[in-house]
Amino acid sequence: MAKPNKPEGIPIRSLVNDDRNYDRLVGEIIHMQTRYRELVQDNDRNGLNRYSKGLLVSECETQIRAREALQQAISIRDAIKQERKILQVMGEGLSGKNQEKARRPRPKKNEAGDTLDEIIRNLARTHRDEHPGEVWPHLKTAIEDWSDSSDVREIGDGDSRSYRYKQSDKLGGITYAWFRKKFRRYKTGI
Structure with missing residues (x-):
């Protein structure tokens, strides 16, 4: 699987840590999918796409660029999901260790019970x-x-x-x- 390319100017960490940016990316993907479907239907009606035995043989340049942009956005979304899962698992591990440390009785007492x-x-x-x-x-x-x-x-x-x-x-x-x-x-x- 090829490493996903991120769009210029958008740091992936900002998308991982900020739900608004992630939601915006998902919204853009939905819009791009809709636009791509409409573009394919228009190109089919206008005869710009050629099919052989039901398979797409050749497609127009704008459709190719739209498909590549959509694939890139989807791969970024998938990379962000994976990064979020990793951060969540790491955070749960650290959280558990911190909880164990916090449960230790404090402050220390001497043998007489004074702190x-x-x-x-x-x-x-x-x-x-x-x-x-x-x-x-x-x-x-x-x-x-x-x-x-x-x-x-x-x-x-x-x-x-x-x-x-x-x-x-x-x-x-x-x-x-x-x-x-x-x-x-x-x-x-x-």
Whole structure:
């Protein structure tokens, strides 16, 4: 099967992603099919098409161009349908994986059942007048107490810094941006 040629100036991705463009293409195909049938009937009546034993032997040039344009449009439509199916299957696969990840219980709890969110909430209550950057070092000691591990390391600097910790043989981490967001939320009572 030959690779379908797309008309100049129409990116196939825009037809795949936009239902209006796809519907417009389907409408044009229906119009082209109607026009082609009328053209064949007119050419038959005028004797421009020649038949042998019921098969078309020769057709006029305008009819040939109309047929080729119709075939090209139909092949583009079929390619778009196929591309949409592929994207749908890929999307379903990604969606399923994301659903599995989202179902994991969050936030992590320690053996006592306390969550890291509760630790941040307590820090926000006790350090109401301080900025998140000033409370960040206190979080390290709170994580050490929470995870029962003295192996809490700070990685990075500025807004891209984070703490990495080990809790019951599982590695965990918290970024400064996430801490700042939670800290401000708990500090304002939202």
